[in-house]
Amino acid sequence: xxxxxxxxxxxxxxxxxxxxxxxxxxxxxxxxxxxxxxxxxxxxxxxxxxxxxxxxxxxxxxxxxxxxxxxxxxxxxxxxxxxxxxxxxxxxxxxxxxxxxxxxxxxxxxxxxxx
Amino acid sequence: xxxxxxxxxxxxxxxxxxxxxxxxxxxxxxxxxxxxxxxxxxxxxxxxxxxxxxxxxxxxxxxxxxxxxxxxxxxxxxxxxxxxxxxxxxxxxxxxxxxxxxxxxxxxxxxxxxxx
Numbered sequence: 001x002x003x004x005x006x007x008x009x010x011x012x013x014x015x016x017x018x019x020x021x022x023x024x025x026x027x028x029x030x031x032x033x034x035x036x037x038x039x040x041x042x043x044x045x046x047x048x049x050x051x052x053x054x055x056x057x058x059x060x061x062x063x064x065x066x067x068x069x070x071x072x073x074x075x076x077x078x079x080x081x082x083x084x085x086x087x088x089x090x091x092x093x094x095x096x097x098x099x100x101x102x103x104x105x106x107x108x109x110x111x112x113x114x115x
Numbered sequence: 116x117x118x119x120x121x122x123x124x125x126x127x128x129x130x131x132x133x134x135x136x137x138x139x140x141x142x143x144x145x146x147x148x149x150x151x152x153x154x155x156x157x158x159x160x161x162x163x164x165x166x167x168x169x170x171x172x173x174x175x176x177x178x179x180x181x182x183x184x185x186x187x188x189x190x191x192x193x194x195x196x197x198x199x200x201x202x203x204x205x206x207x208x209x210x211x212x213x214x215x216x217x218x219x220x221x222x223x224x225x226x227x228x229x230x231x
Contacts, residue, residue: 033219043221044208056218100144103150104210104219106160 002026006092006107013115018080021110023092024073024076032075034060034067035091043091049075050097082114117142118207119222126227128197135182135226136192138207146212149190151181154224155203163205166190167212197229 005024013019014078025032033048052069060067062085069075080085089111093104118141137209140149151163166174166181174181182191194201204226210219 042223045218045220048218091160093160103148103162103165104208105162106152108159111158 002105004091004092004105004107004111005093008110009108010111010113012083012113015034015083016081017114019082019086019114020079020110021077021090021092021112023075023077023094023107025075025092025094026075026105027094029094029105030072031097032069033091033093033095034075034077035093036088036095037091037109038088046077046090084114087112087114117144117147117211117220118220119207119209119220121207121222122220122226123225125221126225128194128227128229130199130229130231131196132198133193133195134227136194136207136227138192138222140188140207140209141189143211143213144211148210148212149181149183150208150219151179151190151192152206152208152211152221153201153203154206155200157160160206176184189218194227197227199231202227203231 007022030048034046036044046060046066050070066078089109090105091106091109096102097106132137147168149166153161164174164179165175166183171182178195180193204224207222208219208226
């Protein structure tokens with residue numbers, strides 16, 4: 001089965017360090033989403049891309065977060081500098097937009113802990 | 116703008132019984148899709164079932180069915196013959212169709228516990 005692949009699965013680092021999370025969407029999917037999940041806030045949409053172009057990043061703290069799609073097979077989410085409040089599970093999801101009944105498929109997430 | 120409301124933070128069901136998880140939505144889009152996802156304690160998000168606003172019949176996938184009532188703006192998930200492995204968090208989500216936006220909105224989730 002085709003899967004969304006996220007790396008790393010787990011990341012523990014100290015406050016102030018740069019964190020880079022990577023996502024390989026399912027081949028052929030043209031829309032990629034980044035979500036953050038915490039107990040307090042639930043599932044939040046941070047940013048999403050269509051055909052590699054950013055469509056909405058209003059959910060992302062602009063001063064420290066950045067999201068890019070260098071090519072169709074790679075999406076990245078960076079935090080610099082990281083803070084303890086960034087500790088969460090970060091999910092990437094992808095779908096094909098253009099066929100009506102395509103669901104989003106999620107990766108397994110990156111569990112991020114900032115000490 | 117879109118909104119998903121899941122009013123049941125937690126639900127309990129006896130093994131082998133059926134359970135309904137509620138989901139109501141609000142949207143200004145004429146065409147939209149509704150999804151349900153399962154998140155077990157291991158953390159992954161698993162797609163369960165989809166219903167398009169244009170579908171006249173309720174979606175079914177194995178033991179999962181979606182009770183779609185468009186006029187009431189509800190899309191409840193029905194799980195028949197519950198199993199212990201169904202214990203998880205369940206999320207309802209909506210996405211606009213026929214638009215370049217394609218931004219999905221998720222509810223806060225319902226935690227389902229299946230009792231033996």
